[in-house]
Amino acid sequence: MSLQSIKYSRGSLEILDQLLLPGQSKYVVVRGVEDGWKVINKMQVRGAPAIAIVGCLSLAVEVNPEEFGSKKLLRQEIEGKLNYLVSARPTAVNMKIAADELITLANELDKNETIDVAEMKQRFLSATEAMLKKDIADNRAIGAHGANAILQRVTEAGGSSAGSAGSVRVLTHCNTGSLATAGFGTALGVVRQLGELGKLEHVYCTETRPYNQGARLTAYELVHEKFPATLVLDSMVAALLRAKNVAAVVVGADRVAANGDTANKIGTYQIAVVAKHHDVPFYVAAPLTSIDLAIPSGDHIIIEERPDREMTHVGEHRIAAPGINCWNPAFDVTPASLITGIITERGVFKPVELKAAITKLL
Numbered sequence: 001m002s003l004q005s006i007k008y009s010r011g012s013l014e015i016l017d018q019l020l021l022p023g024q025s026k027y028v029v030v031r032g033v034e035d036g037w038k039v040i041n042k043m044q045v046r047g048a049p050a051i052a053i054v055g056c057l058s059l060a061v062e063v064n065p066e067e068f069g070s071k072k073l074l075r076q077e078i079e080g081k082l083n084y085l086v087s088a089r090p091t092a093v094n095m096k097i098a099a100d101e102l103i104t105l106a107n108e109l110d111k112n113e114t115i116d117v118a119e120m121k122q123r124f125l126s127a128t129e130a131m132l133k134k135d136i137a138d139n140r141a142i143g144a145h146g147a148n149a150i151l152q153r154v155t156e157a158g159g160s161s162a163g164s165a166g167s168v169r170v171l172t173h174c175n176t177g178s179l180a181t182a183g184f185g186t187a188l189g190v191v192r193q194l195g196e197l198g199k200l201e202h203v204y205c206t207e208t209r210p211y212n213q214g215a216r217l218t219a220y221e222l223v224h225e226k227f228p229a230t231l232v233l234d235s236m237v238a239a240l241l242r243a244k245n246v247a248a249v250v251v252g253a254d255r256v257a258a259n260g261d262t263a264n265k266i267g268t269y270q271i272a273v274v275a276k277h278h279d280v281p282f283y284v285a286a287p288l289t290s291i292d293l294a295i296p297s298g299d300h301i302i303i304e305e306r307p308d309r310e311m312t313h314v315g316e317h318r319i320a321a322p323g324i325n326c327w328n329p330a331f332d333v334t335p336a337s338l339i340t341g342i343i344t345e346r347g348v349f350k351p352v353e354l355k356a357a358i359t360k361l362l
């Protein structure tokens with residue numbers, strides 16, 4: 001059983017094939033950008049931060065053995081291939097932000113007359129490799145901020161949604177853990193942190209149809225951690241919030257717009273509506289690399305539509321009546337008005353404060 005979604009050392013990249021989990025732990029070798037694009041598009045690796053890291057590292061393994069005749073040629077290679085990788089999946093912004101940062105770096109290195117092409121390549125590789133460590137550090141910080149926010153809110157609300165010794169029950173959706181990131185996780189990092197603090201009474205995870213990231217991947221991580229955890233179907237959330245004294249919902253994000261509207265796995269929006277109805281705080285946990293200040297609202301987010309087969313089949317087995325039409329958006333947009341707080345590595349912000357706070361930080 002492995003929770004390491006990305007194995008990298010200079011010149012070598014492997015990803016844990018998430019289509020096969022939890023039945024099989026099998027790593028797939030990614031030899032370059034073409035492989036990187038395919039494993040992202042087929043969702044063998046998925047989760048917004050992991051997509052960006054694998055995309056950029058796939059370019060690093062391709063560039064590593066190559067000799068470039070000039071810095072201009074290296075810059076063109078970096079720019080062209082990163083823009084291609086962005087096209088593998090459209091909704092999560094992390095790959096686009098990473099690509100823009102690395103293209104800016106390549107332009108600066110190209111203009112810097114004090115370095116040669118070999119040095120430029122080394123600096124590009126180091127910048128790409130730094131993403132792995134940074135993602136884990138960011139996730140740890142998200143976990144700490146998120147756990148504090150949830151526990152503080154429970155205390156402020158008089159502790160009625162707390163269990164024994166102030167511990168809490170939380171609900172999460174999709175998979176936002178070690179498998180979706182370089183390690184630890186975002187929303188699942190918050191859950192992990194509550195667990196590490198001894199404050200996690202129970203975690204509920206949704207099945208997350210149709211790809212079943214909750215049932216296959218989050219459940220796998222929770223069992224591995226030996227956390228008190230229960231799987232529920234997506235259609236059970238209203239009943240769960242009515243019955244189980246859940247203190248908070250915490251989910252991840254694929255793209256957060258400047259006003260706080262958040263694209264995340266399909267089903268997130270309806271959970272937020274149900275949470276509002278039951279007066280349960282609803283948190284989005286995401287690194288700054290998931291926040292897209294360039295778009296004013298969620299109306300500007302492109303929602304990826306996936307093949308019908310993901311709905312009509314479970315593995316090789318057909319479950320839907322042949323001939324039926326399908327609509328399979330992979331994500332939905334939760335309006336900012338339903339979001340209590342956006343948990344980042346730099347603190348927790350109300351959606352209305354987000355743009356000003358992030359602009360100041362950056």
Ligand SMILES: CSC[C@@H](O)[C@@H](O)C(=O)COP(=O)(O)O
Binds near residue numbers: 046175213252
């Ligand atoms: C830390 S992962 C955050 C999001 O990417 C996650 O919640 C999600 O929606 C994943 O969707 P997926 O289609 O599995 O890539």
